[in-house]
Amino acid sequence: MNSGAATSGFAKEFVKYMERPEEQIRRDYQTFIQDQHVYHEILQEVVKRCPRPVVDMLEIGSGSGCSTTLISTWPTTRVVASDILMEALACTRRTMALCHGRADKISYLRANGTRLPHRDGSFDVIYHQGLLEHFRETAPFMRELKRVLRPGGSLVINVPQTYSWYTVKKWLEMRRGTWGPGWETQFSSGDFVALAKRHGLELVQLKGQTYDSKWNELAKGYRKLFRPWLPNALDQLFTKRWGRVVDRHGHRFLLELIGVFKKS
Numbered sequence: 001m002n003s004g005a006a007t008s009g010f011a012k013e014f015v016k017y018m019e020r021p022e023e024q025i026r027r028d029y030q031t032f033i034q035d036q037h038v039y040h041e042i043l044q045e046v047v048k049r050c051p052r053p054v055v056d057m058l059e060i061g062s063g064s065g066c067s068t069t070l071i072s073t074w075p076t077t078r079v080v081a082s083d084i085l086m087e088a089l090a091c092t093r094r095t096m097a098l099c100h101g102r103a104d105k106i107s108y109l110r111a112n113g114t115r116l117p118h119r120d121g122s123f124d125v126i127y128h129q130g131l132l133e134h135f136r137e138t139a140p141f142m143r144e145l146k147r148v149l150r151p152g153g154s155l156v157i158n159v160p161q162t163y164s165w166y167t168v169k170k171w172l173e174m175r176r177g178t179w180g181p182g183w184e185t186q187f188s189s190g191d192f193v194a195l196a197k198r199h200g201l202e203l204v205q206l207k208g209q210t211y212d213s214k215w216n217e218l219a220k221g222y223r224k225l226f227r228p229w230l231p232n233a234l235d236q237l238f239t240k241r242w243g244r245v246v247d248r249h250g251h252r253f254l255l256e257l258i259g260v261f262k263k264s
């Protein structure tokens with residue numbers, strides 16, 4: 001199937017996912033929700049700002065279904081969970097059933113994100129995480145999302161951020177042919193500005209999320225080497241200041257880049 005994005009690596013992952021015990025699916029769901037809390041907070045804000053009593057949402061590449069399960073529990077949402085793979089939709093359904101998703105607010109759709117069956121302007125919010133980086137040519141996909149988005153609607157995209165150790169590791173593994181999904185790219189905040197311009201969308205928010213492994217090592221070093229002898233007040237000051245740096249500039253150095261694009 002020529003989807004525009006590599007899918008064979010995902011299919012194997014989803015088959016393994018279905019074999020996991022129920023308890024593990026519940027634990028993995030909680031871990032995902034913690035790791036993706038900035039992404040979900042942004043989505044929640046977008047939903048709250050939407051003036052419609054029922055907010056029509058579309059997830060492309062719902063995969064494990066964790067985001068959609070959480071979003072189905074918010075009061076005003078109605079979600080279409082879509083994926084190109086049947087295996088992924090089976091996982092979405094399983095997570096919904098095991099992790100208290102609101103089944104009455106979800107519908108499922110097997111579709112390629114570059115050719116959606118919906119009419120123009122069908123959705124208030126479209127979101128995807130871990131998908132755009134798998135397209136060698138993003139334009140047909142972005143054009144299709146813009147088509148099905150309502151005027152005034154928001155597109156929320158979460159991808160790997162370029163300036164991180166993950167990019168180097170991925171590039172080395174791709175050269176060796178050992179990278180799971182086969183091929184994958186990454187985006188900087190400048191790339192998001194260019195993407196918005198190319199598709200006539202307004203980029204209204206940029207945020208970073210999640211530390212990559214090298215930052216975690218630095219944090220461990222700080223905790224081991226400095227924290228034991230730093231006065232508490234100074235440690236708290238550092239932590240608070242660092243929190244502000246991450247909030248303002250995290251999109252330039254954290255592992256994931258999240259952008260909110262608006263259609264006028």
Ligand SMILES: C[S@@+](CC[C@H](N)C(=O)[O-])C[C@H]1O[C@@H](n2cnc3c(N)ncnc32)[C@H](O)[C@@H]1O
Nearest residue numbers: 003005061063064083084085088112113129130
């Ligand atoms: C990294 S996974 C995303 C994971 C998802 N956010 C989650 O929480 O599990 C990418 C997903 O996009 C799907 N996908 C890949 N190409 C696609 C396409 N052209 N249209 C729709 N879905 C696609 C894959 O099947 C996979 O489920």
